[in-house]
Structures are given as C-alpha cells and as structure tokens.
Amino acid sequence: MIENPPMFQISNKCCDFAKKKVAHNLIHDCNYDLSIVGVRKSEGGVRAQAYKNCFDDNNDNGCDNYRPIFWYKDQDKTDYENAYGIIHSKCYTEYGLKRTGCVGCPYGKDFEYELEVIKQYEPKLYKAVNNIFKDSYEYTRKYRQFIKELESKRE
Ligand code: SF4
Incomplete structure (x- = not known):
C-alpha cells in the first residue's frame, strides 16, 4: 500500500x-x-x-x-x-456456498470464488456488486499479484 x-x-x-x-x-x-x-x-x-x-x-x-x-x-x-x-436458501442448496454475508464483500478472502458463483446464478447481482465494489476488487487483485511477485523474487 x-x-x-x-x-x-x-x-x-x-x-x-x-x-x-x-x-x-x-x-x-x-x-x-x-x-x-x-x-x-x-x-x-x-x-x-x-x-x-x-x-x-x-x-x-x-x-x-x-x-x-x-x-x-x-x-x-x-x-x-x-x-x-x-428450507434453506438456494445459496446453500444450489449455489454451493458454505457461508453467506453481504453479497460480494470485498473483505472476504474468497471473494473471487464468490464472484464466480454470483456471476453464474445471480447475474444482476453480479453487475450490482461490481459497480459498488469495483475499486476494491481491482485494488485487491493488484495487491495479491504484488505479493505473488514479491514472494517469487524472494525465492
Ligand atoms: S465489510 Fe461491508 S460488505 Fe463486508 S461484511 Fe462488512 S458491511 Fe458487509
């Protein structure tokens, strides 16, 4: 950062x-x-x-x-x-999620997986979360890439 x-x-x-x-x-x-x-x-x-x-x-x-x-x-x-x-939410019975919270929370460590699930089952929601959290997703992706590169340099 x-x-x-x-x-x-x-x-x-x-x-x-x-x-x-x-x-x-x-x-x-x-x-x-x-x-x-x-x-x-x-x-x-x-x-x-x-x-x-x-x-x-x-x-x-x-x-x-x-x-x-x-x-x-x-x-x-x-x-x-x-x-x-x-009767449980389809999130558990169809979408395969183990836990739920705010949709697409960018603080979640598995947000990429969650986004894939949302994209497949709830396309409108997918569009909505990408509008709301766009900057956070992009920044987190860059951060993860940065960490990966740093670790491979150290090795
Ligand atoms: S950080 Fe925001 S989006 Fe994530 S769980 Fe908390 S309130 Fe929801």
Missing part, C-alpha cells in the same frame, strides 16, 4: 455503519431489552469465538443477549431441520 497507494477511500467502518451501529441504534431507539442472535459455537469463526455461553447480561445498554442455538452441534442442526422441515 506504501508502494502503490490506493486512489480511493478505504475504511474499516463498513461493518460498523452498515450493520453494528444500525442494530445498536435500533435497540436504543426502540428500548429493546433482549437481543436474540442465531450463532452456534461449533460453527467456529470470530463471531462464535467471541462468546462463552448462550446468555449474557448487558447492563450498559439495558439489553441482554440470548443465543438460543449456541450449543447446537451439527447433528442437532440436522435434527432440527428434519423435525421442522427447514
């Missing part, structure tokens, strides 16, 4: 303003006293690791946090799906 400074703005505030602050403002404005989130410990990842159990008091903002499926293992999930006839 020092050798090739970006010509567009980059921020780590995307999740903050698009998701976290929206949820916090809603809790505050509507005076909710319980937040329920569907995170499982066994799914791993940063989010699941951030919690120790399925409930915590949060007296700072007066809103407690409850994670009803926190202890569900993969088999529990399968049993639940079968018992209640859960």
